[in-house]
Structure formats: structure tokens, C-alpha cells
């Protein structure tokens with residue numbers, strides 16, 4: 001048979017990038033099959049040396065998709081060849097359904113240049129090292145943004161809540177994440193939480209100099225514990241800068257879904273989300289993340305929140321659907337249908353500080369964005385004049401509120417730590433530049449600072465990790481069950497704000513205060529139930545650091 005060998009590309013150029021390494025190696029399975037490898041700062045091109053047309057025998061891997069590479073020798077002592085493997089997680093078409101998701105690809109080659117194991121191993125190590133270094137170089141800069149990175153080699157404390165989600169966090173870790181971390185050279189100490197607040201206490205006391213990252217494999221509740229544990233430390237300013245990682249092991253997984261979305265990837269299923277977040281963790285790029293400080297009426301201590309404050313329908317569904325935990329993420333859909341059947345109205349007073357027009361994100365002159373028949377004249381803006389009204393009774397839809405203003409005295413003026421310069425104590429009226437919402441009857445109030453509220457609840461499509469914005473949504477009473485269901489279905493696609501629902505109001509704010517009048521109800525912060533009563537919050541730009549890009 002006439003076999004024509006395809007010549008590999010010249011070793012010194014590959015597209016536009018300079019070739020860092022070129023070599024010809026055999027496959028691990030069949031030593032008769034040879035490959036020409038050329039490595040640039042950007043790609044690894046693998047070309048089978050064969051009679052087939054060039055393009056059919058060539059595969060190009062972008063090093064941005066590479067988590068690591070390692071060299072090793074065979075178990076067989078008589079084998080003088082050495083080996084190196086490279087681990088990629090590129091987006092690939094799914095086998096059975098449409099769309100793409102990150103999928104693992106390992107490519108392994110045998111180096112047998114000379115009949116000397118040491119020399120071959122040295123060559124294999126050079127390849128593995130150059131692949132690793134080039135894939136790290138691919139991290140900078142991205143879209144004009146220069147990210148910092150987790151220190152390498154990375155030592156992570158990996159906290160797993162064995163009861164989160166369907167109770168499978170540990171087995172999901174073993175089946176999907178462990179190997180990836182090994183491939184990326186991330187060393188970790190696994191801590192399985194034993195009870196509620198175990199993680200909070202641990203990070204409050206931990207010697208953080210031992211750790212380059214704190215990684216949470218659970219739902220959002222465990223990260224909430226970790227953030228608050230860090231903020232309770234004497235050295236909170238430094239502690240909260242410890243890079244945090246999130247791997248979805250819960251049922252909501254809002255932050256995991258958000259960082260997946262921020263990375264520019266298409267929506268994926270639960271296990272694909274885990275691979276995606278594992279990949280981001282291995283790449284180790286660190287972004288700043290906003291936190292909100294949250295004050296409750298009962299005391300001097302604050303909570304720190306990375307996700308949401310919810311009251312009414314959403315909070316009720318979150319808590320009532322706990323009993324459907326065994327169905328995983330579908331628990332929220334089930335809970336929504338159940339609560340719709342007995343739709344409630346919640347009475348209370350809501351006020352907020354609109355986001356500054358001078359915000360760098362190019363906010364439109366009107367911070368209040370109506371997605372309804374709502375217009376700014378519906379608002380009551382407290383002005384600095386006569387009345388002695390308090391937040392409790394001062395506003396109705398016909399008359400602008402006249403409130404006695406006070407110089408903002410931060411509620412935590414006597415507290416140590418981060419000042420909340422936008423807030424006044426809960427027993428004082430809100431400052432004059434706040435907006436008091438005229439309605440007192442609501443179906444829900446939701447303040448959210450990430451794109452997702454759960455894997456399938458795409459709450460704020462244009463939110464980013466550190467936009468310093470609280471995205472406030474509320475639904476006025478009077479909405480029909482069908483319209484509310486339509487809203488939630490639209491939220492699955494992130495189109496609810498385009499729905500022109502006359503009962504939904506959306507505003508971009510810096511701080512907010514809610515005072516529920518209904519005697520009973522549920523308020524959640526990051527999905528965790530907090531004391532029911534007056535609550536206020538303000539955003540702090542980029543206070544924490546999260547492994548995401």
C-alpha cells in the first residue's frame with residue numbers, strides 16, 4: 001500500500017505564536033502510533049503522523065482549558081520510556097443533548113528519545129512544566145481585566161457539609177472534584193462539618209497563614225457561615241481577603257451558578273456545574289466580591305451576606321421547600337407551586353438608598369427602572385422638614401413623606417470593624433436621601449447581589465461580582481397567581497424584568513431597610529432564616545475575594 005506520511009508543521013512556528021517546544025512522541029496505548037507535538041504560549045497542537053490529510057489528524061487544545069500537567073515513569077521497571085500527561089476541560093458538545101459543557105480530556109505521551117530513563121524523564125518533566133507555566137500565563141489579562149491568582153502551590157482548606165443538597169456532597173466531591181484538584185496540583189485538607197456553625201467556629205479560630213484558600217463544597221449556607229466567621233475575627237480586614245472557593249454541593253447553589261454565569265459559559269446541569277466550578281477553582285483566578293452588612297433589630301452584631309435578603313414569597317418558598325430537599329434543585333419549583341396555591345400578602349414598609357448616578361457601571365440617570373406602570377412619582381422621598389413621623393407611619397401614595405432627618409450615625413458606631421456609613425440605627429428614620437416605597441402590601445421583597453438565586457433562578461442578568469449594587473425587586477399585592485407563576489417561569493430564563501409585569505418593581509440600590517408589619521413571617525439572609533423583624537443592609541464593594549473570573 002502506498003502510504004504518504006503527512007509532514008508536521010515546521011517546529012518553529014505555529015499560527016501566530018512562537019513555538020516553545022516541539023517533539024515527536026508515541027501514544028501510550030500503541031507505540032507504533034506517533035504524534036508531533038508543538039507547544040506555544042497559547043495552544044498545544046497534537047498532530048498524528050499519518051497518511052491522513054493534515055487537518056484530520058490535528059487537534060489543538062487551548063491552554064486556557066488546561067488545569068495541569070505532570071510527568072511520571074511507568075510501573076514497569078524495565079520500561080526506559082517516561083510519560084507526561086496534560087489535563088484539559090474544554091467545552092465539548094454533549095453526547096445526548098444539545099449545547100456544550102466542560103468535559104475532561106487527558107492526553108498522555110511516551111518519551112523514548114534515548115535508552116535512558118533519567119534522560120527521558122527529564123524531557124517529560126520539561127514538557128509538563130512548560131505546559132503548566134503556559135496555561136497559567138493564559139490567565140492574564142482577560143477582557144482587559146488583570147486578575148490576581150491563588151498562590152501556587154495552593155494549600156486549601158476544603159469544607160464539606162455532608163448533609164447539604166441530597167446528602168451527596170462527599171460522594172460528588174470524590175467522583176467529580178478530587179481528581180481535578182490532583183491534576184491541578186492543589187493540595188487540600190478535607191474538613192467534613194459535624195454540625196451547624198462548625199465551619200464558622202473553625203474559620204474564626206483558624207491560623208489563616210496555613211491556607212491559601214478556603215473552599216466550600218456545599219450550598220450557600222456553609223459559605224455564609226465561613227464569611228461570617230472571617231468577619232468575626234479580630235483581624236477581619238486581612239482574614240476576609242483569604243480567597244474563597246465555592247463548589248456546588250447544595251440544592252440552591254446560587255453563588256456557584258453565578259460564578260459559572262460570570263465566566264461566560266452556557267447554562268448547565270448540576271453535575272456539569274460542579275465540573276465548571278471545579279475548573280474555575282483549579283485555574284485559581286481571584287476576583288473581589290461585594291458583601292452586604294445586615295443589621296437586625298435585636299442587637300449590636302451584624303451579619304455579612306454575599307447573596308440576598310428575602311421576605312415574603314421567596315423566603316417562604318426557600319424555607320418551606322426544605323422538606324423536598326431529596327429532589328435537589330427541583331425543590332424550589334415544587335415549593336413555588338405549593339405556596340402559589342395559598343398566596344399571601346405581607347404588610348410592611350420598605351425604603352432604600354438609590355445607587356449613586358455616578359457609579360462607574362454607567363448607570364442611567366434614573367436609578368429606579370420601572371418594569372411596570374410604576375413611575376417615580378409613586379415614590380415618597382423623605383425631605384428634611386417639619387414632621388416628626390417615623391419610618392413606621394409616614395408615607396402614603398398621595399403625600400410625600402416629611403420626615404425629621406438626622407445626621408447619619410452609623411448603627412455600629414460603637415462597634416469595632418467596618419463602618420456602615422449609609423445606615424442610621426433602626427429606631428431612627430431613614431436619612432433624607434432615601435426613598436420610601438409608598439406601598440405597604442407586598443407579595444415579596446428580594447434584594448440580591450449575584451446573578452442567580454438558585455441554579456435555575458436567574459434573578460439579575462446584568463449583576464456582576466463587585467458592581468457594588470443591591471438589586472432590589474418587590475412585587476406589590478394584587479398580582480394574580482398566574483402572573484406570579486409567569487414571573488417565576490421567566491426568572492428561569494432571566495427575562496422576568498422584560499415582562500412588563502405591572503406589579504414588579506426593580507431598583508438598583510446601595511442600602512435598604514425593611515420593617516415588616518405582619519406579625520408572622522420569614523426573612524432570610526443568603527437563604528438562612530434570621531430573626532423576623534426590622535432589618536437593614538448596605539453594600540460594601542469588593543470586601544471579600546472569590547475564586548472566579
Ligand SMILES: Nc1ncnc2c1ncn2[C@@H]1O[C@H](COP(=O)(O)OP(=O)(O)OP(=O)(O)O)[C@@H](O)[C@H]1O
Nearest residue numbers: 164165193194195218219220221222250251252253
Ligand atoms: N454537618 C452539618 N450538620 C448539620 N447542618 C450543617 C452541617 N454543616 C453545615 N450545616 C448547616 O446546614 C445548613 C444548610 O447548608 P447549605 O446551605 O450549605 O446546604 P443546602 O441548604 O443544601 O444548600 P442551598 O443553600 O444551596 O440550598 C446551613 O445552615 C449550614 O450551616
